[in-house]
Amino acid sequence: MKNSTLAEGLIGSEILKIAGEVNAMIKNGEKVSNFTVGDFNSNYYPIPSLLKEYITEAYKDNQTNYPPSDGILELREAVVKFLHKRLDLQYETNELLIAGGSRPLIYATYLSIVDKGDKVIYPIPSWNNNHYCYLTAANGVAVSTQASNDFLPTAEDIKPHLENAVLLALCSPLNPTGTMFKEKALREICELVIAENKRRSPDQKPLYIMYDHIYWLLTFGENKHVDPVSLYPELKEYTIYIDGASKYFASTGVRVGWVFGPKNIIDKMKSILGHIGAWAPKAEQVAFAKFIENDSAVNDYLQFNETKLKASLDALYKEIIGLKNLGYKVDAIAPAGAIYLTIQIDYLNTTTPDGTVLKNTMDINSYLIKEAKLALVPFNAFGTTNMIPWFRASVGACTIEDIERGIENLKNALSKLTFK
Numbered sequence: 001m002k003n004s005t006l007a008e009g010l011i012g013s014e015i016l017k018i019a020g021e022v023n024a025m026i027k028n029g030e031k032v033s034n035f036t037v038g039d040f041n042s043n044y045y046p047i048p049s050l051l052k053e054y055i056t057e058a059y060k061d062n063q064t065n066y067p068p069s070d071g072i073l074e075l076r077e078a079v080v081k082f083l084h085k086r087l088d089l090q091y092e093t094n095e096l097l098i099a100g101g102s103r104p105l106i107y108a109t110y111l112s113i114v115d116k117g118d119k120v121i122y123p124i125p126s127w128n129n130n131h132y133c134y135l136t137a138a139n140g141v142a143v144s145t146q147a148s149n150d151f152l153p154t155a156e157d158i159k160p161h162l163e164n165a166v167l168l169a170l171c172s173p174l175n176p177t178g179t180m181f182k183e184k185a186l187r188e189i190c191e192l193v194i195a196e197n198k199r200r201s202p203d204q205k206p207l208y209i210m211y212d213h214i215y216w217l218l219t220f221g222e223n224k225h226v227d228p229v230s231l232y233p234e235l236k237e238y239t240i241y242i243d244g245a246s247k248y249f250a251s252t253g254v255r256v257g258w259v260f261g262p263k264n265i266i267d268k269m270k271s272i273l274g275h276i277g278a279w280a281p282k283a284e285q286v287a288f289a290k291f292i293e294n295d296s297a298v299n300d301y302l303q304f305n306e307t308k309l310k311a312s313l314d315a316l317y318k319e320i321i322g323l324k325n326l327g328y329k330v331d332a333i334a335p336a337g338a339i340y341l342t343i344q345i346d347y348l349n350t351t352t353p354d355g356t357v358l359k360n361t362m363d364i365n366s367y368l369i370k371e372a373k374l375a376l377v378p379f380n381a382f383g384t385t386n387m388i389p390w391f392r393a394s395v396g397a398c399t400i401e402d403i404e405r406g407i408e409n410l411k412n413a414l415s416k417l418t419f420k
Helices: 005-009 014-027 049-060 073-087 102-113 129-135 155-161 183-199 233-238 263-276 282-291 295-325 361-371 400-415
Strands: 096-099 119-124 139-144 165-171 208-212 239-244 257-260 330-333 340-345 390-394
Touching (some): 014 361, 049 282, 102 165, 102 208, 102 239, 102 257, 102 263, 119 155, 139 155, 165 183, 183 233, 257 263, 295 340, 295 400, 361 390, 361 400
Parallel strands (some): 165 208
Antiparallel strands (some): 096 257, 239 257, 330 340, 340 390
């Protein structure tokens, strides 16, 4: 039977496809250094013990019926306090919406703003914006970025595309690179958005910023998170923040995310998600409402996780740079935040021992999975072509031992390749 036109043209998640192949290998007993999915090994990165206790209590208290479509009031109040305390952002509970993670919130943002054919600007590489543009029939404008700028877009990159755009999708710390906007760069982009909105007539749609900062509490060293409204308060009516507990509390499976922004947009998102039923489980909402108000427990957990994540990222970065110094055609960008390291493996058009030519990054990735038992995600899974030899490595599911074993295997596998 023929499916809908939308379903026929939809491309599934490239990341999950790679992860599925790797998980099958692991299930068959193979030791694979799995750097694919942006998730956590829950044995190595368990959720906060107090949060687990609160979730258990909520289930024992029979908090298992439908929550309100915008989230329980206690959690929205707690998140409002959390944002004010930690980001000095002031929002009301009716400017905030709870859902089952950030994915439905991103999709609802698109659905609330974008009509068929509307222009949406997003940088590449970036996570899933190309697919959300497809799902909403948007005119997606993919803006290429450069390694020299940590794969973050600049005002100069964005400026030529602003006319008639309705949404600018930004992310920091960035998935897939783990790099972050510096204040000056974000200021310049914000100034463009302000100027563009002042230029538009009242009957035109404004240009909104969707600012995905789901990793903002996972930053390392002297790197400081910046956001549009903190820099320019007048952007409050044009900025939609994607946020939630999944990443910085290593609770991806707990499914509690939130969005905050202009009330007119949040109201429409609430209606959309009310029809879809994408709310977070009530017991988990009750638990998070209590947990995020416990500053001591939150701070202790963040410090614990950041220390472990930074150690893994630093170890992986050091190992890759070590290979580079030995003459291998690899490189990496120093980690700044999130759970990702950006790795260059510049072995396009090389030949394997059996005579196979690695023509693109998918070929390189397949070779490494098979020969090195090491799995990465090439940047073409984030909207680029498959001829850009950069890859995302996620360390959330890996131990230091996994990293060391994986890099030794990578070294051996690359040594077997020959250049034309």
